[in-house]
Amino acid sequence: MRIAFLTFSLQGGGAERMVSRLANAFVRHGIQVDLLLFNTENPSYTVNPSVQIIDIGKKSKFAIKRTLGNIKAIRSYMRAYRPDVMFCFIVTMIPFAVLGRIGSKTHCKIIGAERANPHALAKNRRFAVNRFLRFCDGFVFQTAGAQSCYPKYTQKRGIVIGNIAPRIEVQRTDSNVIKNxxxxxxxxxxxxxxxxxxxxxxxxxxxxxxxxxxxxxxxxxxxxxxxxxxxxxxxxxxxxxxxxxxxxxxxxxxxxxxxxxxxxxxxxxxxxxxxxxxxxxxxxxxxxxxxxxxxxxxxxxxxxxxxxxxxxxxxxxxxxxxxxxxxxxxxxxxxxxYSEEKIVTLYLDYAREISDSK
The missing domain is CATH 3.40.50.2000 (Glycogen Phosphorylase B;)
Structure with missing residues (x-):
């Protein structure tokens, strides 16, 4: 199985941290993983060398030219690598993925992911994203509260999966704690x-x-x-x-x-x-x-x-x-x-379910 993650970058942030963790965990489960990034510079998080990082960011002083270039890059990626599933790990990536799939001659399934508070997105961006929600084959929400903010048809095809809690051997002692x-x-x-x-x-x-x-x-x-x-x-x-x-x-x-x-x-x-x-x-x-x-x-x-x-x-x-x-x-x-094993299993089971659906 081949899974792609589409997001802006790996620079510091919650969504970026989660993408890196999932990508690394998927590789350990034998999954081929690609990271499609609009900006590959100055990553804050490290990914397994087996994860392929693909730069789809196009530079131009004209927004429409950049947008069309990004869409074309995603379409070219789909044709070349034929992923089974593409997770859009920022909701504003959904229009790019949907339009990129058109003409790609692939059956790549697109899964949206709400990584922030749905109310925080600017109205013009929310309007654009909502126009493409019906074309998503699935959707991952972090909480039931966020899920309830979406249209019924998106809620029905979605799933709630929390974030991974890191496995840490806590070694806090009186000698290494800063008092007060x-x-x-x-x-x-x-x-x-x-x-x-x-x-x-x-x-x-x-x-x-x-x-x-x-x-x-x-x-x-x-x-x-x-x-x-x-x-x-x-x-x-x-x-x-x-x-x-x-x-x-x-x-x-x-x-x-x-x-x-x-x-x-x-x-x-x-x-x-x-x-x-x-x-x-x-x-x-x-x-x-x-x-x-x-x-x-x-x-x-x-x-x-x-x-x-x-x-x-x-x-x-x-x-x-x-x-x-x-x-x-x-x-x-x-x-x-929220162990890695539990969260990754939920993601992979859901990805396979969506990939197999007609």
């Missing part, structure tokens, strides 16, 4: 609502002045966030760590992880933090956190953009070692719930 430290991971972008987190942290510092906040990630909001931290007088207690390729190692330096996003598809950062045994506090945003966290059992959920409640939960964890340890023990179980 809180960490967060994600793009520095307005959707991640670090503004609420920094405001909450300023409240935390009023009661725990030795606390520090470590933020991993990069993005367009960095200067604004640094300015906010300076205005609140907390800049010296916040460390902007930048992007890390070994985030699983970094996470084991912390007992407490916080996630303040306004909207998600299914947050890989939260999954990884739980797999690393962090005691997690997350916004109860659409979609994903409530599928991962049972409030009070393996973490805390707080209302979106509620800095006061977020600060209260962080303070409670900072002062309660036994609860941190309880949340850690329960959070690690996500490694089994």
């Amino acid at each position: 430290a809180i960490c967060s991971v994600g793009r520095l972008h307005p959707h991640k609502d670090y503004e609420t987190l920094i405001k909450a942290f300023s409240i935390v510092l009023q009661y725990e002045p030795d606390a520090t906040l470590h933020i991993y990630g990069q993005g367009i909001s960095k200067q604004n966030l640094e300015k906010q931290a300076q205005e609140l007088g907390v800049f010296k207690s916040i460390v902007f760590e930048g992007f890390s390729k070994t985030i699983d190692v970094e996470l084991q330096k912390y007992e407490i992880f916080v996630f303040s996003s306004k909207a998600e598809g299914m947050p890989n950062a939260l999954i990884e933090a739980m797999a690393c045994g962090c005691a997690c506090v997350s916004s109860d945003c659409d979609f994903g956190p409530r599928e991962l966290i049972k409030d009070g059992e393996n973490g805390f959920l707080v209302p979106v953009a509620d800095s006061k409640t977020l600060a209260d939960k962080l303070l409670y964890l900072l002062r309660n070692s036994s609860l941190r340890k309880k949340f850690s023990r329960e959070a690690i179980k996500i490694q089994e719930t």
Whole structure:
């Protein structure tokens, strides 16, 4: 069986991380895998040498010429390699795949994948994507909530499959943990609502002045966030760590992880933090956190953009070692719930089902 993934790039992001993990896992299951990328430069994730990376990005100052070139490149790929299935790992890739299949003289099945919050896509792009949904042979959703946002005909042919939780041997000890430290991971972008987190942290510092906040990630909001931290007088207690390729190692330096996003598809950062045994506090945003966290059992959920409640939960964890340890023990179980073997089996079974369908 030959499976293709169509996505923009392998530069840092949740969809890109998941594509690399699935591609590597599929190869280990004896599947031929191709990655079709619009941009092959500066990958943040490593794929197995057996995975073929194909550059379909066309350069032109004219958008229509680039678009037609991309479609032609996909059509040429389908004719040459005749994949059984093509996963569109960003929904805006669906029109390219559908139009590329026309005239390819292949029976490649196209499976869409919603990797973000469906409401986050700009209206003009959503309009374009919706015109092509009927031509998808299948669809993968990360959560039932995201599935419910789609037309009935797409829901009926779709399946809900969560993200892979990494298998990590947690080696957190008293000697390697940063005391009174809180960490967060994600793009520095307005959707991640670090503004609420920094405001909450300023409240935390009023009661725990030795606390520090470590933020991993990069993005367009960095200067604004640094300015906010300076205005609140907390800049010296916040460390902007930048992007890390070994985030699983970094996470084991912390007992407490916080996630303040306004909207998600299914947050890989939260999954990884739980797999690393962090005691997690997350916004109860659409979609994903409530599928991962049972409030009070393996973490805390707080209302979106509620800095006061977020600060209260962080303070409670900072002062309660036994609860941190309880949340850690329960959070690690996500490694089994979303194990690679379970998720990959669901993907491959679904790909075979769609490939065999008429």
